[in-house]
Amino acid sequence: MRQFMKIFPxxxxxxxxxxxxxxxxxxxxxxxxxxxxxxxxxxxxxxDDAEAYIRHQVEKFYKNDTTIxxxxxxxxxxxxxxxxxxxxxxxxxxxxxxTAPQNRGLGGFLIIDKIKQVLExxxxxxxxxxxxxxxxxxxxxxxxxxxxxxxxxxxxxGGALSADAVDLPSPSISVEExxxxxxxxxxxxxxxxxxxxxxxxxxxxxxxxVNRLYNFKNTGKPDPTMNTTLVSxxxxxxxxxxxxxxxxxxxxxxxxxxxxxRFSSSYYSRVLSHNAVLGVxxxxxxxxxxxxxxxxxxxxxxxxxxxxxxAMSRMGSINVLTGKAGEIRRDCxxxxxxxxx
Numbered sequence: 001m002r003q004f005m006k007i008f009p010x011x012x013x014x015x016x017x018x019x020x021x022x023x024x025x026x027x028x029x030x031x032x033x034x035x036x037x038x039x040x041x042x043x044x045x046x047x048d049d050a051e052a053y054i055r056h057q058v059e060k061f062y063k064n065d066t067t068i069x070x071x072x073x074x075x076x077x078x079x080x081x082x083x084x085x086x087x088x089x090x091x092x093x094x095x096x097x098x099t100a101p102q103n104r105g106l107g108g109f110l111i112i113d114k115i116k117q118v119l120e121x122x123x124x125x126x127x128x129x130x131x132x133x134x135x136x137x138x139x140x141x142x143x144x145x146x147x148x149x150x151x152x153x154x155x156x157x158g159g160a161l162s163a164d165a166v167d168l169p170s171p172s173i174s175v176e177e178x179x180x181x182x183x184x185x186x187x188x189x190x191x192x193x194x195x196x197x198x199x200x201x202x203x204x205x206x207x208x209x210v211n212r213l214y215n216f217k218n219t220g221k222p223d224p225t226m227n228t229t230l231v232s233x234x235x236x237x238x239x240x241x242x243x244x245x246x247x248x249x250x251x252x253x254x255x256x257x258x259x260x261x262r263f264s265s266s267y268y269s270r271v272l273s274h275n276a277v278l279g280v281x282x283x284x285x286x287x288x289x290x291x292x293x294x295x296x297x298x299x300x301x302x303x304x305x306x307x308x309x310x311a312m313s314r315m316g317s318i319n320v321l322t323g324k325a326g327e328i329r330r331d332c333x334x335x336x337x338x339x340x341x
């Protein structure tokens with residue numbers, strides 16, 4: 001396990017020059033490495049207090065609704081892992097990315113829209129929606145107990161994607177399939193195991209686990225890797241099928257944290273005791289490396305926190321647009337070409 005832990009110090013996360021410019025160290029496969037800037041809007045004197053404005057709005061929302069932490073985490077993941085961190089998931093439209101089946105139940109849009117309105121009133125046309133999403137997510141999860149990791153900025157916003165372009169995998173895939181997906185985005189087994197730890201808070205729909213509870217791999221039985229007590233508890237909350245007009249119930253991804261929405265390493269302890277709610281989470285035990293990392297994180301919360309900072313920076317650097325690429329949207333919900341239309 002030590003080979004994984006060696007990369008945790010902050011110096012392994014970034015190489016910082018005296019000018020404040022940083023090249024984010026990407027996992028193998030991020031091509032090319034992206035160049036972002038620490039405190040970009042302050043360094044360029046374009047919106048000195050942008051990060052403070054964002055943090056203030058997040059604090060206001062978080063005091064009234066702690067669910068914004070898991071909502072923003074999922075929203076950022078759904079953006080970065082499809083076409084890179086370009087805020088394309090925020091765009092509205094009848095066949096937009098956010099309407100894809102995998103993105104059902106996405107939340108956090110209102111806070112991003114509010115932050116954008118505030119920034120446009122103070123620094124019009126300057127701060128990208130992509131940077132807002134990355135910074136707001138960092139601030140929200142920090143309030144929930146995660147480390148306040150550095151977010152390098154200077155991203156620009158991308159164009160619209162169709163729902164068909166969304167390749168987010170099922171939460172029931174094997175660990176090999178999950179790792180292949182993360183690898184395809186330039187992330188490795190440490191990133192995968194760490195980022196799945198975001199399931200330490202938030203909820204999921206029963207439809208994502210009903211097969212685990214009642215008909216695992218068409219056996220007519222529950223997933224044998226699942227603790228029988230957990231099976232009983234979740235069956236009480238999730239019927240084998242919903243009736244016409246019934247909503248798809250929601251259950252906590254981590255019953256230990258439940259409604260507190262606290263960032264913790266209890267997720268990994270649950271995986272080790274076969275109490276993971278999602279199949280993809282339980283699968284971490286069936287790869288030698290991910291199992292070893294899971295054991296390490298269950299034993300040491302600080303190891304998880306440090307790795308989380310690194311993994312979020314790596315994910316946040318996937319295929320970003322900088323320089324003259326993309327645009328700075330006036331409204332996160334529409335491209336500039338459609339603004340005011």
